[in-house]
Amino acid sequence: MRWIKLLESLEMRRSQLLKPGQQLPGHRCCPGCAAPIATKFILDVLGKNVIFFGPGGCGHGLTVKTVPCFTLHFDGVGSGAAGIAYALEVKGRNDIQVVSFAGDGGTSDIGFGKLSACAERGDNIIHFCYDNEAYMNTGIQKSHLTPFGAWTTTTPAGKPTHKKDVPMLIAYHRVPYVATVTVAYPADFKRKVKRAAEIRGFRYIHSLNPCPTGWRYNPEMTVELSRLAVETNIWPLYEIDKGVLKISLKPKTKPVEEYLKHQGRFRNLTKEAIQEIQNHIDRNWERLNALEGKSLW
Amino acid sequence: MRGYKELPIGAGGAWFSYAFGGGGGTVVSTWSWRSFRPVIDKEKCTECGLCELFCPDHAIVRTKEGYVVDYEYCKGCGICAHECRLKAIEMVKETFLEEF
């Protein structure tokens, strides 16, 4: 009886869902994962004329979409998408956006060289990094974007080095657009995706994606944590539009402990470690404010 | 399971992504992942749409009768209940295991 009821609702919903340009439910991401929320926002803005390249790692769960996807494994981010962009250019299809979708591992570790090359060439793609701050899909191993002090399976004592500032590194390749976003600020997220879609050239959007499985918290806190990350200045929201930096939100700053205390991966932080994190974040925020409104190059 | 003559050519691309057309993975019913299910209190709900905006699974949909949870795909993460400004959603313990 129960199974028949399930099948009926399947048919009804299926016809509602099979519209082009959608992230479908029934994907395999963990409950409370921020990546499907991010994909939903991107597709809301870009519509159906988009080709996704290569979700890797956790993004493999997201492959149920009603847009064309193509993947060559996550180390091909940048290059593979660039190939598609070149083919589209040759065919004269300038209305289709190519989005290279990668995690923090594919963006800043194994694929960093590729990304740098794409930025240097100015390939016409949007690179979107969903940053869950470790190699989550293979079992929470550290990546270059894991923050200081975080527990991972390969840094059980806490990561001894700070997070790599990839958006700035890419910005200094003199690309036309770089932005940081997160899921708790949907209007800001969508505005930045829209701005990126208007520009030709290499565009880079970096999203902080809280991960309940790897960060060790109750899944309902995903959006809350990404909000706290911005409010504690751990993840400042800014954009660098043609070299000019603009900070998107200047919150009433909270101490970093408000963000760290909810997460199991920071459970064993000492007072000194928390102070180190606070100093690092404060220095970073000051530096961003000093650069604001100025041209980076 | 389809034999080699029926499988589309070129569909062997990365694990379960078909290298053409749609994203190509297979949609799986994820209702069995739940331990808690969201229940919307229609009296308190003002249909602001925040729950639909933040749901990772497209599992809250706006219908003519107001916001409805699609229990086919809801994984019970609780983001909707946490984000609802008016506390109109309550996470209730899931009971389907007892029904089997």
Place this chain on the structure above:
Amino acid sequence: MSVRKLLSGNEAAAYGAKLSRVEVIAVYPISPQTEIANLLAKMVYEGELNAKYVTPEGEHSVMQICAGASAGGARTFTASSSQGMAYMTEVLWMVPGLRLPVVMCVCNRSLSFPGKIKATHSDSLMHRDNGWIQLYCENSQEVLDTCIQAYKIAENKDVYLPVMFCQDAYTVTHTSIPVEIPDQKMVDEFLPPYKHEYVYLDPNQLQEIIFGLEEEAETEFRYQMEEAMDNAKKVIREVDDEYGEMFGRRYGGLIEAYRCDNAEAVLITMGSITGTAREVIDEMRDNGKKIGLVKLRAFRPFPTEELRKIAEDVKAIGFVDRNFSHGSAVGGIGGIETARALYNTKNKPLLLDFIIGIGGRDVTPLQVKYMAEKVLQAARTGEVEKEVEWVQLRV
């Protein structure tokens, strides 16, 4: 109008790409292939070739860009060699699995170390398992013709497998012979524009999404590729015939049997050694020796049927391997494949294997004569003196 020009193998490959109207070119320079990269850039810059020329930062990206571009609907061309082929191996395995018709010119060069930069076939042969079609070219003219044929083979809807056409480093890539460059209009007639029937990325044409459980189907996909390889045998022969009729030059399909009629023994060669061997076989035939030459043009798909037919009438076969396979059953890769092809045939001939030309060491006519004599001797005595011989070994 066709034009005759003095072209090296590299230049011929570039002209072949130009005539095939390639649309996306991604090449990373590596000796001995750098002239291909340079010449194609020049052609695009001067407006002779209307293509997008991309400068990747490494061969791994080269193949990723080519795969992406091919899936996006553009005809792609690339070229590489030993270390580059090794570096792109990770992606190289994906391209036939995705059934993308990329065409690559391989300038066969030794893999380091102790190899340096001269000709050996190991770099392409190490990819013999993954589904790339492999064609070996004897001289610059053949390089140009094979490039055009390669696109027709790869883009055939019963095949859809990538093709690598190979030329020996420095021996072919850097030596020039007069080459006839066919007329562009005739090539356009021979080679229609590229449109993949199954793999295309188009938001307006979505394939059906499957609802339900996951199916793992690698066995089935691999079997589909086996069938495609089988179809490729027929397609290679047909394309070669068609090319021969239109342009006046044909290469025999999968193999070319040179003076094999009532031969007692044959030598099988691949690549530029064939050119030298022809002269030697001619001389020996003039002296009454019953020796023939088989030029193995396609290593993948392996010409099993053709070799079995030749084996029916000869008493001994000598495979000239410009490669090695350390720790293999017996000798070089060509010898092993031939042995398996002929294993179950009745009255199979004796098989000798010669390893020669490693590291680009020049294969002289005297050495070819030596190998031919050895095979004739085996045919005469009915015994194999040595199963594997490293012919040029300095002791």
